[in-house]
């Protein structure tokens with residue numbers, strides 16, 4: 001390089017931009033061609049299915065599919081189809097982008113970011129250049145290249161005419177305005193993140209790290225990577241991505257489509273059980289932890305085996321001139337005898353009925369004397385007896401999880417089922433909460449209990465089953481079918497998976513620190529054969545129960561699969577000034593915690609507005625929100641304690657701030673990000689549970705640019 005005559009920087013930049021523009025033009029032209037061809041092939045398609053050899057058909061269909069995929073990616077409006085370039089030591093040049101594109105002669109015009117050849121784009125460093133001399137980041141808007149930024153990784157190997165331009169693509173991307181939905185980070189994935197994204201597909205990948213270190217981004221890019229690495233496995237059986245709340249799921253919902261992937265299923269913990277309506281209702285943290293505890297399993301097991309409250313306590317039937325009777329003990333014996341450990345109540349109903357027949361048959365000789373029929377006739381006659389049928393239905397009904405959980409609203413009953421595992425106060429709190437179950441609906445924590453009951457109760461046996469057409473591979477697809485047919489069927493299958501589909505190939509759990517033991521059981525039931533990506537930060541956990549119990553439940557769900565752990569260390573979200581406030585709060589309770597480093601400084605210190613009394617909060621919050629909305633271009637989040645959100649939303653409603661403003665509770669704020677945050681009364685968040693400091697740490701670390709706190713109780717501040 002040193003031998004080349006110096007040239008003005010802007011001329012060099014213009015030349016390099018023009019070169020990249022040429023390449024991008026070629027890529028788009030080629031894609032246009034492929035798109036056109038794919039459309040033609042599709043048009044001709046099926047009439048050709050009977051000619052040519054099988055291999056040729058597969059190839060043609062594969063092309064149709066890939067072209068359609070590319071079209072889908074292109075149609076999914078995104079910035080930066082090509083965002084990187086690698087100049088290698090051996091003279092090869094690879095452009096890296098959102099999808100792989102080959103030219104007419106099969107030469108790679110763009111390498112998919114997930115392909116092995118693109119790995120060096122994220123992993124190479126000056127200390128370990130991995131054969132890369134220059135790494136270039138390419139920014140573009142639509143089909144126009146707008147900026148370049150180079151890293152020289154191996155100066156000794158650089159040819160003399162190699163130009164270097166621009167700087168700071170990562171920082172530029174971090175300073176962008178925050179929009180309502182999270183964006184992909186495909187162009188600026190960092191090395192430590194890339195290692196986690198490309199971790200082997202099997203086993204359990206655990207990604208931890210402090211706030212803003214890109215855990216969610218990594219989890220979603222990993223899902224895209226797995227779909228690329230083994231599409232038939234992961235698109236076929238599906239990838240489930242689970243997040244804490246509907247607000248969060250909405251926030252992350254655009255990332256995978258922007259990466260050209262639509263085969264993953266996104267769910268919040270409150271919407272995981274298909275037959276139950278999704279819920280956003282949450283319990284106070286201590287109650288949520290109690291409902292999440294494994295002790296609830298014991299309670300539910302007992303409830304699922306109990307006599308139906310309000311059901312028959314005895315049975316009397318006039319039959320053939322005699323009187324058949326069963327007292328309470330006999331009924332209990334018949335029920336318990338039909339429910340050995342592990343039996344599912346709805347599935348062994350027949351065994352319960354058999355026990356009743358047997359008990360009645362035993363007394364029949366004495367009661368009926370000479371009028372005794374043979375046993376089959378005895379059972380048949382009883383079965384046709386309306387009073388007997390009514391009794392059976394009331395004594396052993398088909399039970400729904402909701403019905404059994406609502407039995408727990410009765411304190412006396414719950415005390416019985418909770419003996420040795422629940423305290424008196426816990427019984428009271430739970431019973432009070434379950435009382436609202438049928439009227440108001442379940443809370444997020446109840447969903448895991450209902451799922452547990454579903455597993456304990458089982459499903460009634462189906463009467464008739466559709467006869468399967470053995471030539472049918474998937475609905476509507478027969479054995480003689482094309483590759484494209486099958487791909488289409490795979491997609492249709494994903495859409496048509498049964499509501500209670502459970503056999504996912506991979507489960508991504510985000511904000512895993514907040515998954516309770518009972519929720520781990522719920523997740524475990526959906527991934528018996530799955531590999532896992534588990535992403536979280538214990539320092540942000542709202543769990544107030546026993547840590548050992550939590551670890552045990554998590555280990556049970558994840559099984560004995562091999563584990564790889566990755567720790568992320570850089571906070572890309574918060575300005576250094578904002579993160580310092582959050583760090584002060586968590587350090588007070590966990591002085592030895594290793595905190596991530598916030599890389600960006602704005603020079604703007606967070607503002608702390610103090611008011612004289614709680615009555616002053618409304619006006620101060622309104623003023624703070626108006627100011628932050630003026631200062632930032634993107635989204636603004638108002639975060640409050642659980643009990644204050646509705647009031648705060650009311651204060652701000654009149655001003656009609658629209659799309660940019662969102663009012664959320666401390667728990668809904670988990671995983672979220674805003675350009676500006678107004679935190680209303682942090683002391684209330686601190687005091688709302690034993691985990692208050694960790695939840696406040698979450699709330700304080702949501703903002704990228706501006707943080708304002710409004711409080712009358714300033715004791716939460718480390719410096720107050």
Ligand SMILES: Nc1ncnc2c1ncn2[C@@H]1O[C@H](COP(=O)(O)OP(=O)(O)OP(=O)(O)O)[C@@H](O)[C@H]1O
Nearest residue numbers: 185188189190211212213214215216217572573671
């Ligand atoms: N390599 C990167 N390039 C650009 N932006 C990044 C990068 N890594 C992370 N970010 C951005 O940093 C922000 C925080 O990322 P993310 O939400 O994934 O962090 P997190 O670790 O899940 O945070 P938290 O634990 O606080 O919820 C997001 O806006 C994300 O897009």
